[in-house]
Amino acid sequence: MALNDSIACWGGTPDTLPGSLPITQLAWKAVTVGGFHACGILKNDTVRCWGRDALQVGPPPSLKFASISAGGYHTCGLVLETSTIRCYASVSYQLTIQGYDSVGQYTQVVSGGGHVCAIHVNGSVPCWGVAFYAQTVLTALPSVPKQLIGGAYHTMALFKDGSLMVWGGLGMEVGQSSIPAGKAWSMADVFNLHACGITTAGKLLCWGQDTNGSVDGVPPHVDSWYALAVGGYFTCGITMEERVIACWGNNDQGQLKIP
Known part of the structure; x- marks a missing residue:
C-alpha cells in the first residue's frame, strides 16, 4: 500500500x-x-x-x-x-x-x-x-497480547514488553517457533515454514526453513527496517530510511518482481 x-x-x-x-x-x-x-x-x-x-x-x-x-x-x-x-x-x-x-x-x-x-x-x-497442527491450542499467556499474527500452521503473539510467543506447528515444525533469544520485537510475521521479526532496534531477523533464501536472504546493506510481510516461501520488507520495498526468497510466481 x-x-x-x-x-x-x-x-x-x-x-x-x-x-x-x-x-x-x-x-x-x-x-x-x-x-x-x-x-x-x-x-x-x-x-x-x-x-x-x-x-x-x-x-x-x-x-x-x-x-x-x-x-x-x-x-x-x-x-x-x-x-x-x-x-x-x-x-x-x-x-x-x-x-x-x-x-x-x-x-x-x-x-x-x-x-x-x-x-x-x-x-x-x-x-x-x-486444529490439525495445534494452532488453536493455547497454553497460559503471560499477559494480554499487544498483537496476534496468524500463520498457516502457527499463531504468534506479540506482547507489550517486546516478547514473542508462538504456538501450533505440530508435525510441521522446522524452526518457526525457535524465536531468537534476547531480543525485543516491534513487529513480527509468520506464514508456513518460516517467520521474521523486526527488533526494537530496527534489525530484521528471520528463522525457520530457508527455502530459496527466504530466511538467509535478508539484504545485508539495510541497517533499519520499517515493516515486513512473510509469504509462503518469500519475505518482503520496507526499509526505514528510503521507505522502499525489498523482497527475497522464492520467485516462482513473480513474488519478487516489485512494480
Missing part, C-alpha cells in the same frame, strides 16, 4: 492471488493478503475482496469494518459499529470458521491458514477452526 492510499499487487496466478485489483482508482485504508485471495478496506470502511472464491470469502459491500484479516480460505473482520467478529469462508470451511459464536466485543481478529484467533475486550484469546 502506497503513501497515496493506492494498492499495488504482484505475483500469483490469475485464478488465485491478486495479480490485479478490481478497481484501481479507489482510495484504501488497509489491505490484507491470504493464501489465495486478498481484501482491502476502502476509505468508507467497506471491504472489497478479489482472487479465488472472492464472493464467498468476502463480506457484503454494505457492512463496514474497523479491521479485516484474510486467511487461507476465509476472511474475518471486526465490525466497525459493534466490534463483533464476522467471518466468511469458502464452502469447505464454512462450518469450521463461521460456526464460531462471536460473543461480546473484540479488539483484534486474525486469520491463519484454516484457523482464527482473536483478542476479547476482557483479555481472553479464543481460537477456533482447523
Whole structure:
C-alpha cells in the first residue's frame, strides 16, 4: 500500500492471488493478503475482496469494518459499529470458521491458514477452526497480547514488553517457533515454514526453513527496517530510511518482481 492510499499487487496466478485489483482508482485504508485471495478496506470502511472464491470469502459491500484479516480460505473482520467478529469462508470451511459464536466485543481478529484467533475486550484469546497442527491450542499467556499474527500452521503473539510467543506447528515444525533469544520485537510475521521479526532496534531477523533464501536472504546493506510481510516461501520488507520495498526468497510466481 502506497503513501497515496493506492494498492499495488504482484505475483500469483490469475485464478488465485491478486495479480490485479478490481478497481484501481479507489482510495484504501488497509489491505490484507491470504493464501489465495486478498481484501482491502476502502476509505468508507467497506471491504472489497478479489482472487479465488472472492464472493464467498468476502463480506457484503454494505457492512463496514474497523479491521479485516484474510486467511487461507476465509476472511474475518471486526465490525466497525459493534466490534463483533464476522467471518466468511469458502464452502469447505464454512462450518469450521463461521460456526464460531462471536460473543461480546473484540479488539483484534486474525486469520491463519484454516484457523482464527482473536483478542476479547476482557483479555481472553479464543481460537477456533482447523486444529490439525495445534494452532488453536493455547497454553497460559503471560499477559494480554499487544498483537496476534496468524500463520498457516502457527499463531504468534506479540506482547507489550517486546516478547514473542508462538504456538501450533505440530508435525510441521522446522524452526518457526525457535524465536531468537534476547531480543525485543516491534513487529513480527509468520506464514508456513518460516517467520521474521523486526527488533526494537530496527534489525530484521528471520528463522525457520530457508527455502530459496527466504530466511538467509535478508539484504545485508539495510541497517533499519520499517515493516515486513512473510509469504509462503518469500519475505518482503520496507526499509526505514528510503521507505522502499525489498523482497527475497522464492520467485516462482513473480513474488519478487516489485512494480
